[in-house]
Amino acid sequence: MSDLVGGGLLLVDKPAGCTSHDVVGRLRRVLGTKKVGHAGTLDPMATGLLVIAVERSTKLLGHLSLTDKTYLATIRLGSSTTTDDAEGKMLATAEPAALDAVTDDAVTAVIGTLTGPILQVPSSVSAIKVDGQRAYDRVRAGEQVELAARPVTIHRFDVLGPIRRGDDAIDLDVLVECTTGTYIRSLARDLGAALGVGGHLTALRRTTVGPFAIAGAVDVYGPDGVPERGGPRPEITAEFSARVAAAIIPAADAVRLAFATRDVDGALARDVRYGRPVPASGIPGVYGLLHDGDLLALVEESGGQARPRLVFDPA
Structure with missing residues (x-):
């Protein structure tokens, strides 16, 4: 799907009877991309919240504080x-x-x-x-x-x-x-x-x-439920795929939920995209840098500078 380049996070309500890896595989088919990952597994018998990252936002999984x-x-x-x-x-x-x-x-x-x-x-x-x-x-x-x-x-x-x-x-x-x-x-x-x-x-x-809750999480299997292992896969309609894609939380919004954020101007945004540090602002810990509402990077300050930990939108 062409509108998934930056991706984002998808909150999924996992049903019983499938593994977390099954959900990832299902979403790869629903969204038409191989770039899908999850943060934290649930046993097959368990239900509830899985935090899924899509496309470029899979880079965020190792940085999100979901303790x-x-x-x-x-x-x-x-x-x-x-x-x-x-x-x-x-x-x-x-x-x-x-x-x-x-x-x-x-x-x-x-x-x-x-x-x-x-x-x-x-x-x-x-x-x-x-x-x-x-x-x-x-x-x-x-x-x-x-x-x-x-x-x-x-x-x-x-x-x-x-x-x-x-x-x-x-x-x-x-x-x-x-x-x-x-x-x-x-x-x-x-x-x-x-x-x-x-x-x-x-x-x-x-x-x-972490900061994410089950309210608003989506069902990625639909009315057919979890298919039997080894059985036929139910058809995925374009309407269903679009409905799931619409539930993706854009990367910038997801980072606002999980981190402090700071907006920077165009000149600093250019430096960040090249992986260069920018002047510190006194924000403790890892935080997000945004420009024009888009996520640029996750940074952490030391020695008077905010140094990129992850450049989300490189030059």
Whole structure:
């Protein structure tokens, strides 16, 4: 599509049943370009916000500060699985008496210990590489994988609404605000383990990534939904492609959401396009330089000059 040269960011509401890579592949077909990338994966069972970059804006992916994320999740207490979510094989189930002993106050107390800066052991079926190979590939090959604990921060871990109790399970809906690298299914696992009954994730939806929110995110599959793997691909109409393309946030607008910005005149814009530094203005950290409403570069100041970190619109 000829109007995608500068590209931008597209907020996608990923449905269940597809990978983040599937969404990228779908958008390459919908938009008619190979230059599509994403910032942060979601498991196939998860739904919600994927931040997608298109065309030249794929350059921004390594610079966007997307460290904080928000999730809505459902945790089931009373059983543990091989994957810490509902897609894994059952490992153990709790006795009814053990579940009866889990009070609301006990749940609240354990959640408190899982809030704030913590060390978290990622799920063994995560995409973390172990000696050059993804952990989940090693698990599928029958290996026992033990990953080292990693520091993450849980800003909020709130129970939403009443805790639902059944004969063989306790379900709770939660809201989690956390730093990148946090595994929500690991929170479910650790909550259940601390309560002595096991736990796993049964639903997950991401609602924010950095400054971007799910409101206004687009469905890139349409009424046909996610096609069966290996099955026929549904037709993509020109109308559908145009509707998705219209939802792309121009690069300059996306940078305004994620960074401080500064407008420069034509002379300074020319210097920036050639990768030359320009006089500093006292803005801390990385920020965007704009000219006539268009994104020129991301810069950072040092030694009295704003030096390009990324020239978005080179000469």
